[in-house]
Amino acid sequence: CETWMKENHKIQEQDHGVGEEVSEGLQVIDHHVIQAVIKAVKGENHTAEGEYHQHKMTSCKVTGQTKPVADLKEAVEHLRDTKAKVVVETTVTNLNRSMGAILSNELAKVLGEDATPFGTNCLAESTVTVKCAGSAGQSFGAFLASGVELELSGDANDYCGKGLCGGTVVVYPPKESTFAPEENIIVGNVCLYGATGGKLFARGVAAERFAVRNSGARAVVEGTGDHGCEYMTGGTVVVLGQVGINFAAGMSGGRAYIWDPTGEMIKRCSQESDPAKEYTALSPEFEAEVKTLVEEHKLRTGSEVAAKVLADWETSKTQFVQVFPLDFKRALAEAAAQPAAKDPVAGLSAEEKELINENPAPEAKVEMADLEDSVKRPTVVQNPKKKRGFIEYERGVQPYRKPEERKKDFVEIYTQRDETKLKTQGARCMDCGVPFCHQKETGCPLGNKIPEWNQLVYEGQWKAALERLQMTNNFPEFTGRVCPAPCEGACVLGIIEQPVTIKNIECAIIDKAFDEGWIVPNPPAVRTGKKVAVIGSGPAGLAAADQLNKAGHLVTVYERADRVGGLMMYGVPNMKADKQGIVQRRADLLAAEGITFKTGAAGNIGGAEHPLGAGLMPGEEQPPSCADIVTEFDAVLCATGATSARDMKIPGREFKGVHFAMEFLHKNTKSLLDSGSVGEDWMSKNNGQKIDAKGKKVIVIGGGDTGNDCIGTSVRHGATSVVNFELLPKPQEGREASNPWPQWPRIFRVDYGHAEAENTYGQDPREFLINSKRFIGDADGNVTGIETVRVEWKKDESGRFTFAEVPGSEQVFECDLVFLSMGFLGPEKTLIDQLQLEADQRGNIKADFGKHNTSVSKVFAAGDCRRGQSLVVWAIREGREAAREIDTFLMTKAPRAPSMSG
Numbered sequence: 001c002e003t004w005m006k007e008n009h010k011i012q013e014q015d016h017g018v019g020e021e022v023s024e025g026l027q028v029i030d031h032h033v034i035q036a037v038i039k040a041v042k043g044e045n046h047t048a049e050g051e052y053h054q055h056k057m058t059s060c061k062v063t064g065q066t067k068p069v070a071d072l073k074e075a076v077e078h079l080r081d082t083k084a085k086v087v088v089e090t091t092v093t094n095l096n097r098s099m100g101a102i103l104s105n106e107l108a109k110v111l112g113e114d115a116t117p118f119g120t121n122c123l124a125e126s127t128v129t130v131k132c133a134g135s136a137g138q139s140f141g142a143f144l145a146s147g148v149e150l151e152l153s154g155d156a157n158d159y160c161g162k163g164l165c166g167g168t169v170v171v172y173p174p175k176e177s178t179f180a181p182e183e184n185i186i187v188g189n190v191c192l193y194g195a196t197g198g199k200l201f202a203r204g205v206a207a208e209r210f211a212v213r214n215s216g217a218r219a220v221v222e223g224t225g226d227h228g229c230e231y232m233t234g235g236t237v238v239v240l241g242q243v244g245i246n247f248a249a250g251m252s253g254g255r256a257y258i259w260d261p262t263g264e265m266i267k268r269c270s271q272e273s274d275p276a277k278e279y280t281a282l283s284p285e286f287e288a289e290v291k292t293l294v295e296e297h298k299l300r301t302g303s304e305v306a307a308k309v310l311a312d313w314e315t316s317k318t319q320f321v322q323v324f325p326l327d328f329k330r331a332l333a334e335a336a337a338q339p340a341a342k343d344p345v346a347g348l349s350a351e352e353k354e355l356i357n358e359n360p361a362p363e364a365k366v367e368m369a370d371l372e373d374s375v376k377r378p379t380v381v382q383n384p385k386k387k388r389g390f391i392e393y394e395r396g397v398q399p400y401r402k403p404e405e406r407k408k409d410f411v412e413i414y415t416q417r418d419e420t421k422l423k424t425q426g427a428r429c430m431d432c433g434v435p436f437c438h439q440k441e442t443g444c445p446l447g448n449k450i451p452e453w454n455q456l457v458y459e460g461q462w463k464a465a466l467e468r469l470q471m472t473n474n475f476p477e478f479t480g481r482v483c484p485a486p487c488e489g490a491c492v493l494g495i496i497e498q499p500v501t502i503k504n505i506e507c508a509i510i511d512k513a514f515d516e517g518w519i520v521p522n523p524p525a526v527r528t529g530k531k532v533a534v535i536g537s538g539p540a541g542l543a544a545a546d547q548l549n550k551a552g553h554l555v556t557v558y559e560r561a562d563r564v565g566g567l568m569m570y571g572v573p574n575m576k577a578d579k580q581g582i583v584q585r586r587a588d589l590l591a592a593e594g595i596t597f598k599t600g601a602a603g604n605i606g607g608a609e610h611p612l613g614a615g616l617m618p619g620e621e622q623p624p625s626c627a628d629i630v631t632e633f634d635a636v637l638c639a640t641g642a643t644s645a646r647d648m649k650i651p652g653r654e655f656k657g658v659h660f661a662m663e664f665l666h667k668n669t670k671s672l673l674d675s676g677s678v679g680e681d682w683m684s685k686n687n688g689q690k691i692d693a694k695g696k697k698v699i700v701i702g703g704g705d706t707g708n709d710c711i712g713t714s715v716r717h718g719a720t721s722v723v724n725f726e727l728l729p730k731p732q733e734g735r736e737a738s739n740p741w742p743q744w745p746r747i748f749r750v751d752y753g754h755a756e757a758e759n760t761y762g763q764d765p766r767e768f769l770i771n772s773k774r775f776i777g778d779a780d781g782n783v784t785g786i787e788t789v790r791v792e793w794k795k796d797e798s799g800r801f802t803f804a805e806v807p808g809s810e811q812v813f814e815c816d817l818v819f820l821s822m823g824f825l826g827p828e829k830t831l832i833d834q835l836q837l838e839a840d841q842r843g844n845i846k847a848d849f850g851k852h853n854t855s856v857s858k859v860f861a862a863g864d865c866r867r868g869q870s871l872v873v874w875a876i877r878e879g880r881e882a883a884r885e886i887d888t889f890l891m892t893k894a895p896r897a898p899s900m901s902g
Helices: 001-010 029-041 074-083 100-116 266-273 285-303 303-309 313-319 326-337 352-353 421-425 450-458 462-470 476-480 502-516 539-550 579-592 626-632 661-674 703-715 753-761 830-834 873-889
Strands: 054-065 085-092 128-136 148-156 167-172 185-187 197-202 215-221 233-239 254-258 275-282 320-325 531-535 552-558 594-598 635-638 658-660 697-701 721-726 767-770 770-777 783-793 801-805 811-814 818-821 824-826 859-861
Touching: 029 054, 029 074, 029 085, 029 128, 074 100, 100 148, 100 167, 167 185, 215 254, 215 285, 233 285, 254 285, 254 770, 275 326, 285 303, 285 313, 303 313, 320 326, 421 450, 421 502, 450 462, 450 502, 462 502, 476 502, 476 579, 476 859, 476 873, 531 539, 531 626, 539 552, 539 579, 539 635, 539 873, 579 594, 579 661, 626 830, 635 873, 658 661, 661 703, 661 801, 661 818, 697 703, 703 721, 703 753, 703 818, 721 753, 721 770, 783 818, 859 873
Parallel strands: 085 128, 128 148, 148 167, 148 185, 167 197, 197 215, 215 233, 233 254, 531 552, 531 635, 552 594, 635 859, 658 818, 697 721, 697 818, 721 767
Antiparallel strands: 054 085, 254 320, 275 320, 770 783, 783 801, 783 811
16 A cells, blocks of 8 residues: 555655755745744744745744744744744745645644634734745645734635635735736635635635635635535635626535625526525624625735725625525524523534534534435436536436346346436536546546536537547546446545546447447558557557557557457456457457457467466467567567466365356356357356356355456356355445545445345345355365354554454355455566566566556566556556557657547
């Protein structure tokens, strides 16, 4: 996991602290601010320049008493005790990201809760003021602590004030600016996201997703983009200008006020009735609050709009639209109705107190139902509206065929696409300010342009959606069927409800394209004459071959199985991805575009025996040796996958009937294809060249997709029973605190095989927290059972989770067949040994991520043989990247292979 994180996220192990371990020129701007605060308290000046981040700190000074302090802790305590204040002046650039976050973290170490809006002995407002000039980078003022003010003459990028925690952020254009601030964006997308307290004043427009999930901050801006104040739960927002669509959608607390001198806003609100909120004129009881905020906005930013509003306040106050969530209003009214007492809200529930910003940390937080959720929302409508689609429509996935029907055959489990439903689901895509679904490290590794093709499907522009899809994904018919969809796990809508059905939409786009005849062979117009050998025809190898062929190179793909596709052909069962209609169709298309395929014995580079048994590599043609292939071709790509299965070396492993899962699945699919039937008559037409589970008691050891596929295949064979062992605990129904969005949600799921087993045998087949001790066999050497013991997981002294056996929990499970589905250890060693490739500590071919060149000249590696067992989307990404690097290696001055962005 640590290696994976470092490789894919480029994480460096460092404690930012106060920057003492970093050379001054490489310190971030917060390090210099911290030093300036210490120096100012001591009565000294401080200047600094960021060699990398390109900021220039010019001065610092203190107003009030000075003191010879030793560190930030002493400086902060002195400022709090004496009410002295420090002002620092600096320039900023867009390389200065998250300015204020490290400073706030250090303040929290000193002050604890008093660094937050909920403290009782906080620093006075603007105790530390940093006056900045320039264009600030992302997350300017993120998590800014109480007592700190960032004043910016310039503009700020996305996430300004994210998680604001009591501090103050002020942004205004430079005095020499000639444009009208109220007509221009001055802070980027997702400003004030998740703020809990503090203030923000921006003389200009805030872009999309302003104050989303704000729970306590007060802010004044001069306009917002779309989706402003969505899901806001507290705080106050004043908008002195226009707002975009979906303003205050899902807002359940706090108040928003929009200056609407033309009446357009209130007219629009009357057309978009929302049962959870009311839109009214400014209430007299809140007039002083709004006026005070507008006055402070004018004072801090020099706003001409604020000046105009205040110049004729009696008229202006009648032009405000007040947005007031009804539950919040009710909580305030009930608080006001309480009898006079020392604590006027003592009689309210914890939830009601939280709504009015009291009791910020109740012992037990009660979930408050959204009024819109009390009405069942449709998953499909004839004419869906995008404007409020994610509010109006529920997630609706493409259903599988009914278990009782599909378990009779090996036909694909999916139902026919419903284009009206897909259009409705496309309308749920939120038009996010910053989509996480196509972030390559948290969402789709391919960087698929998901929001774009969701929008195009909603608009009915299917061919344009196909063009967007093919920019980044060579085989969407593969990913749309077998990818677990990390994009949906990272969907922004998934923060508060079910994500968009991205995977269904992706699959529908490519399937419709084939149905309509839009996908046709497109050979390259010019050939380079350069020859490339690709060893392995799984998604990584095929993606690389496709890209290199498009660039005009002569590509030969070697595959030791009798059919092209790697695990997509023989690892994934036919009911998940049809071999003729999906996998072979793509292979035929690639062949028509000029790629040469060598299969069976002719494709068995290295000449090793197939690990799953004899008869799986037909043919008499001899392949080139490893040495010959390096000599014959200008470049070689190893994309053989991670096919060395993890074994279970316990007593009795030698008994007949204990098989690797891949042996079971591979032979079953080959038998189906050789026999020519996957329909309900498949059993009568089958050639019998498979591991037959009919009438057998089956145990599958290990979960994941492969374990599920073994379950589904065994059910179709007619197994007497199917039990699935998993060593880990049963996952929870929802995310745990240690598994936050946008990480892939580790939750309990019921896949197609589990549902089919329950339909057949009356219960879910999975047994959690169970460990296999030994296989039991009969006198003929056949497996007849497994001796097991239950386990529990605990942390050891070092904090690592380990499992221990539960005394007295021993149990024997009868079985006739056992399938080992415990993952893969890495690639087979044939190519590594014969090509003398360097391997990493895990036994994978050593090649840097993104470069893919191995220790041997002109030999590259991509996919699971390089990174270890992974997802189909990662395989395609690595294949595309390896193709780019091979193309660069072959023809530095020639046109490059199409990259992931096109």
